[in-house]
Amino acid sequence: MQTIRAALQPGVPYRVRQRLGPLITRLGRTFGQPEYRLRDTEYVGTVQQPLDEFTETLQEHGFEWDPLAWYHQPPVGSEPDGSWVYRQTPLADRQLHAILIAHSPEYIDVFAHEEYNWLRHPIKHLRQVGIERKAGSSEMRRWIERQGIEVDANSRRRRRVTHALKDLWRYLGSIPERFR
Secondary structure (H helix, E strand, O other): OOOHHHHHOOOOOHHHHHHHHHHHHHHHHHHOOOOEEOOHHHEEEEEOOOHHHHHHHHHHOOOEEOOOOOOEEOOOOOOOOEEEEEOOOOOOOEEEEEEEEEOOOOOEEEEEEEEEOOOOOHHHHHOOOOOEHHHHHHHHHHHHHHOOOOEEOOOHHHHHHHHHHHHHHHHHHHHHHHOO
């Protein structure tokens, strides 16, 4: 079983990543905008699976770890635990980019968007030109479902409200039993 750190950095030594990170940040700021805030429209859903299991499924189906996506900031305040891209060919025009956020060992929030392939269009990629948030999110959700993996597409806010209402309903249902 792979740890979150190993899943985050498959085959890339952490020290090399630490040393190259500031250089890549400077280059990114020179040519574009390296930081990227994930939006609610990119939310694919929550997968009830350990991170290492899910990333293994991604790898088996052609997704590759994305070493340049260190700057994604999710709306929920957590740090991303993995960034994966799917391209039909290494120099394809566009790529499907999935960002994983493991909130616990049992479940992962998945965000996705379609964007220009950074290998073929590095400047467009850095300048965040042509990002298709909703299309990428929908495509990733369909892909996950085709793999037979259940995905809860309700927003975090909606899930919290639903759980609170269910708890309240159970509590209200138990009140008559308390007075018997």
